[in-house]
Amino acid sequence: MRRALRLAEKGMCHVLPNPMVGAIIVKNGERISEGFHEKFGGDHAEIVALKNCKESIEGATLYVTLEPCCHQGKTPPCTEAIIKAGIKKVVIASLDPSDKVNGKGMEKLKEAGIEIELGLLKEVAEELNEQFYTFHKKKRPFISLKAALSIDGKISVSKNERIFLTGERAKKMTEILRSRHQGILVGSGTIITDNPNLGLTMVEGKEPLRIILGKESKIKNDSKIFRDENFLIIENSNLKELMNHCYEMGILSILVEGGHEIFSSFIKENFVDRYYFYLAPQILGQEALDFTNIESPVSLKFESVQKLGADIFISAVKNEHN
Amino acid sequence: MRRALRLAEKGMCHVLPNPMVGAIIVKNGERISEGFHEKFGGDHAEIVALKNCKESIEGATLYVTLEPCCHQGKTPPCTEAIIKAGIKKVVIASLDPSDKVNGKGMEKLKEAGIEIELGLLKEVAEELNEQFYTFHKKKRPFISLKAALSIDGKISVSKNERIFLTGERAKKMTEILRSRHQGILVGSGTIITDNPNLGLTMVEGKEPLRIILGKESKIKNDSKIFRDENFLIIENSNLKELMNHCYEMGILSILVEGGHEIFSSFIKENFVDRYYFYLAPQILGQEALDFTNIESPVSLKFESVQKLGADIFISAVKNEHN
Numbered sequence: 001m002r003r004a005l006r007l008a009e010k011g012m013c014h015v016l017p018n019p020m021v022g023a024i025i026v027k028n029g030e031r032i033s034e035g036f037h038e039k040f041g042g043d044h045a046e047i048v049a050l051k052n053c054k055e056s057i058e059g060a061t062l063y064v065t066l067e068p069c070c071h072q073g074k075t076p077p078c079t080e081a082i083i084k085a086g087i088k089k090v091v092i093a094s095l096d097p098s099d100k101v102n103g104k105g106m107e108k109l110k111e112a113g114i115e116i117e118l119g120l121l122k123e124v125a126e127e128l129n130e131q132f133y134t135f136h137k138k139k140r141p142f143i144s145l146k147a148a149l150s151i152d153g154k155i156s157v158s159k160n161e162r163i164f165l166t167g168e169r170a171k172k173m174t175e176i177l178r179s180r181h182q183g184i185l186v187g188s189g190t191i192i193t194d195n196p197n198l199g200l201t202m203v204e205g206k207e208p209l210r211i212i213l214g215k216e217s218k219i220k221n222d223s224k225i226f227r228d229e230n231f232l233i234i235e236n237s238n239l240k241e242l243m244n245h246c247y248e249m250g251i252l253s254i255l256v257e258g259g260h261e262i263f264s265s266f267i268k269e270n271f272v273d274r275y276y277f278y279l280a281p282q283i284l285g286q287e288a289l290d291f292t293n294i295e296s297p298v299s300l301k302f303e304s305v306q307k308l309g310a311d312i313f314i315s316a317v318k319n320e321h322n
Numbered sequence: 323m324r325r326a327l328r329l330a331e332k333g334m335c336h337v338l339p340n341p342m343v344g345a346i347i348v349k350n351g352e353r354i355s356e357g358f359h360e361k362f363g364g365d366h367a368e369i370v371a372l373k374n375c376k377e378s379i380e381g382a383t384l385y386v387t388l389e390p391c392c393h394q395g396k397t398p399p400c401t402e403a404i405i406k407a408g409i410k411k412v413v414i415a416s417l418d419p420s421d422k423v424n425g426k427g428m429e430k431l432k433e434a435g436i437e438i439e440l441g442l443l444k445e446v447a448e449e450l451n452e453q454f455y456t457f458h459k460k461k462r463p464f465i466s467l468k469a470a471l472s473i474d475g476k477i478s479v480s481k482n483e484r485i486f487l488t489g490e491r492a493k494k495m496t497e498i499l500r501s502r503h504q505g506i507l508v509g510s511g512t513i514i515t516d517n518p519n520l521g522l523t524m525v526e527g528k529e530p531l532r533i534i535l536g537k538e539s540k541i542k543n544d545s546k547i548f549r550d551e552n553f554l555i556i557e558n559s560n561l562k563e564l565m566n567h568c569y570e571m572g573i574l575s576i577l578v579e580g581g582h583e584i585f586s587s588f589i590k591e592n593f594v595d596r597y598y599f600y601l602a603p604q605i606l607g608q609e610a611l612d613f614t615n616i617e618s619p620v621s622l623k624f625e626s627v628q629k630l631g632a633d634i635f636i637s638a639v640k641n642e643h644n
Contacts, residue, residue: 149473149475150475151471151475151613151636151638152475152612152613153471153473153475153476267605277473279601279636281622281623281624281638281641282619282620282621282622283614283616283620285614285617285619286612286614286615286617287617291475291605292474293607294607294608295609297472297604297605297606297610298607299604300473300603300604301603302603302633302634304629305634306627307624307626307627310623312634312636314473314601316473316603319603
């Protein structure tokens with residue numbers, strides 16, 4: 001299953017809004033085939049593994065990181081292909097949380113007499129597809145918040161002035177983060193002050209939908225965000241409604257990039273699933289703009305930290321134990 | 323010389339206010355003896371290496387990380403012993419910056435006909451003894467600032483309330499830092515609010531002098547800082563005068579532990595040589611107390627970063643290029 005999870009990861013960025021999935025076929029203790037979901041619209045991992053197999057599959061065991069689907073989507077149901085191939089046992093890391101599947105795929109296999117083992121490396125599999133699980137379980141996009149802070153927690157020297165706190169490597173990392181989300185969200189203030197590109201200039205991938213919160217009339221017509229149709233301006237500042245709207249649009253994940261008011265609102269509404277912080281080697285002092293205006297402390301859990309050029313890059317999640 | 327520098331490090335904490343020094347004697351391409359300055363008041367590194375030597379030293383080369391002394395201190399001058407031993411060449415990483423030596427030791431050796439090579443791994447040697455070099459060159463103690471911050475740069479939930487932001491491993495690291503400084507400095511506000519011990523309870527070593535800035539009359543008589551005579555209360559808030567006073571007292575280095583006003587003053591006066599930050603996994607929000615009230619940004623250089631339990635530990639220095 002570990003190998004299947006590593007295979008699954010190869011689909012990163014290319015399969016959105018689908019989950020990353022890996023599959024391995026084992027017979028008589030030997031790996032006889034494997035596959036992963038390579039890109040959105042392409043064959044699912046199980047089908048790739050079945051197609052890749054050069055030997056008789058009759059009586060083999062299939063290891064798959066996500067419950068096989070049982071519905072006709074962009075491709076035919078995987079359960080049918082698995083049953084037809086003569087697989088004897090299926091080991092599944094985690095159930096597919098989407099309403100269309102969620103246990104029904106497993107049932108289909110059981111009905112066909114296939115032995116099922118569920119839950120092997122479940123936590124790892126669910127973390128790999130945290131965006132997908134959060135989207136289906138919470139019925140809203142997975143929210144990542146990305147902020148560049150000075151060591152004293154400021155996001156800019158003053159409210160209407162901007163200096164780039166962080167270096168080139170941080171900018172590139174931001175584009176990598178963008179490529180791993182379906183949407184990117186900023187307040188109209190950021191657009192007016194900075195006129196950012198919000199796209200991918202240094203890394204390859206599909207540009208995320210640019211979601212702007214605020215009044216369209218205040219944004220200049222020649223702003224970079226208008227360079228193509230891949231944007232959305234939302235004037236309603238109710239975040240719950242926004243989350244519902246994005247869920248209905250099928251936006252799996254959003255990277256929230258600022259500024260101060262947007263950060264504060266998302267944290268207050270308890271919508272942030274993951275935090276990415278860049279720390280710049282600066283003390284900006286009391287005149288500078290704070291990260292947030294929240295009033296109740298929020299407890300996090302640091303997951304990783306590394307130097308990134310002259311800056312520090314931190315990944316954190318909400319501390320669910322507090 | 324690298325080996326001599328590694329030997330020198332073994333004296334850390336034990337030699338204060340002396341510098342850490344290592345020495346190696348090489349003859350015909352072979353290392354025939356070595357030594358380091360083990361503790362304050364004990365033999366200097368060169369003398370240890372000479373005494374340790376079991377072979378004839380005549381014609382050998384001495385590698386030493388700091389210029390040998392030429393004055394009678396707690397021990398006789400090293401230059402005399404080197405000359406008497408018949409050393410042919412001395413390789414010195416860096417000159418001793420103290421007024422009593424500063425080139426005079428090297429001159430004494432030259433006058434005796436000994437060949438000198440100066441500057442091998444000079445930067446490494448000077449960083450190892452940064453406290454000693456700063457003390458003699460700037461004629462004030464080396465100042466380290468240690469602060470525990472939330473990710474949004476706050477040092478406590480409010481001005482008069484304190485929660486321990488950081489965990490056990492951070493507390494132990496703080497004691498390690500204390501053991502590497504001769505003094506530790508806090509404002510009287512911190513004493514009144516927290517009644518801290520400011521000593522060493524988890525690590526071995528000599529407790530630093532506890533320097534308190536503020537009015538003595540406001541501090542309770544049963545405060546922990548009064549547990550023995552190893553404290554100093556300074557009512558004069560002029561930091562330049564304080565630095566002069568500490569220099570005259572021979573205090574090589576001070577760890578500044580807070581709070582807000584003290585941090586701000588030391589940074590404003592440009593007295594901070596090194597920063598140690600603990601980042602706690604918390605967002606404290608707008609009601610919490612800022613790290614400083616400085617008005618002009620200060621640029622730093624991150625030297626290292628690591629996870630320390632649930633926290634992050636960062637070491638930084640002033641960015642001399644800005």
